[in-house]
Amino acid sequence: MPWMIYGANGYTGNLIAREAAKRGLKPVLAGRNETALQALSNELNLPYRTFGLDEPEALLAGLDNIDLVLHCAGPFSVTAEPMMLACLEKRAHYLDITGEISVFELAQSLSAKAKKQKVVLCPGVGFDVIPTDCVAARLHEQMPDAITLALGFDSRSGLSAGTAKTTVEAMKNGGQIRSDGVIQRVPLGYKTREINYGNGTKFSVTIPWGDVSTAFHSTGIRNIEVYIPSSPKSVRMMKMANLAKPLLGLSVVQGVMKKQAAKVEGPTEAARAKMPAFVWGEVTNPEGKKLVARLRTINGYSLTVLGSLAIASYILMEKSIPGGAYTPSKLMGSDFVERLDGCGKIQLFEN
Known part of the structure; x- marks a missing residue:
């Protein structure tokens, strides 16, 4: 065909x-x-x-x-x-x-x-969103009464020009989570926590990742957040960027940033082979019981x-x-x- x-x-x-x-x-x-x-x-x-x-x-x-x-x-x-x-x-x-x-x-x-x-x-x-979606589905299979879902990944895959442009495009929208079944806009750097993705515990921050949508349609869980590793300094910069969010949406600003993003070159085959990814998920039911999942994958x-x-x-x-x-x-x-x-x-x- x-x-x-x-x-x-x-x-x-x-x-x-x-x-x-x-x-x-x-x-x-x-x-x-x-x-x-x-x-x-x-x-x-x-x-x-x-x-x-x-x-x-x-x-x-x-x-x-x-x-x-x-x-x-x-x-x-x-x-x-x-x-x-x-x-x-x-x-x-x-x-x-x-x-x-x-x-x-x-x-x-x-x-x-x-x-x-x-x-x-x-x-x-x-990688967007096969591994996290499978983790979400597996957690729901094991805890069908889950009411909250947190997902995260530690991927050092590097950026391609396309991914860099997508990141620029998303900055103007700020953060997003799902709360009580509804996708909600939140500030960049909205929430932080410590997470062990399977390669050590890391300071992490919420991001507006696709699972805020897909995990809901895969599991029906009504409260969803997605995290990646970060640093306190990076989170402070995210929060400062919230003040400039109206400027980030201007076409001239987007154009300049995307022009820079177009210069990014994706990782080589040798580099990809050395950069596995780690995926984490956690569900909680009404009684407060928690279940955690971890997964190691190849480069994104x-x-x-x-x-x-x-x-x-x-x-x-x-x-x-x-x-x-x-x-x-x-x-x-x-x-x-x-x-x-x-x-x-x-x-x-x-x-």
């Missing part, structure tokens, strides 16, 4: 395209940069198409005879909606590698239409390559999957991350 990697010339899209070619898969490479795509197409002996997302007719034509799109061109807060809507119109399954809350919520809002069109919408088929970018290709292959082979919006664990099971090469088992501890 014909499928496409859109944004194949970007850092992560390129990694996925190369692994797909190595496996003998034949995705169509796509994006806006014809020079880069043609060079990659020639090297990998794969077909390519050039089109942007800001011209609806060209976008729809670009998806002709495509059964699945793996969307890798961020910032997804800008690019996901036109691609998702085009996929629904063309009845092509949609995957992406986002970690952005707004994109997950968009997919859920389109679930009924996706069911009608028999289209699978599953954003977040990379490497996990994105394996996870996205595994989900794309599954959807293309399993033609009977009902249409609708999915999270990775809802589509693949809470053990999905454990089945990816190089990733460990989810370990559970009563606390």
Whole structure:
């Protein structure tokens, strides 16, 4: 079945395209940069198409005879909606590698239409958010009466230009958590705590990560926070940034910061091999009982390559999957991350 990697010339899209070619898969490479795509197409002996997302007719034509799109061109807060809507119109399954809350919520809002069109919408088929989503689902399986969920990860994967741009895009929105079932905006640096991710206890701070959306749809738990390791100095800087938040949303400021972000180069293969990630989760039930989960995975970018290709292959082979919006664990099971090469088992501890 014909499928496409859109944004194949970007850092992560390129990694996925190369692994797909190595496996003998034949995705169509796509994006806006014809020079880069043609060079990659020639090297990998794969077909390519050039089109942007800001011209609806060209976008729809670009998806002709495509059964699945793996969307890798961020910032997804800008690019996901036109691609998702085009996929629904063309009845092509949609995957992406986002970690952005707004994109997950968009997919859920389109679930009924996706069911009608028999289209699978599953954003977040990379490190954002496969491992944390699987940890959330496993914790809920073991404590179905949980009322609070905290998740976190210690990933020293480095940044690609796309990830750096996404970070810049998100800064203007501040922090986000889920409280009593509703996504709430909170200040940057909203809450801190000490967390042992599996590699020692670290001072940590809340961030507006995709699990604020996805973990709710995977588990139904109504109170969710996500953490990463930080330092007291960094948290103080976050809190100072709250004062400048109106400025961070100005197009000229965003433009300058994104220009700098575009200069970032992602980690090399050798660097990725030396940078595992550690994932943590904690649930609490009404009686105050706690359950903790820990997981060690491969580098975040490497996990994105394996996870996205595994989900794309599954959807293309399993033609009977009902249409609708999915999270990775809802589509693949809470053990999905454990089945990816190089990733460990989810370990559970009563606390």
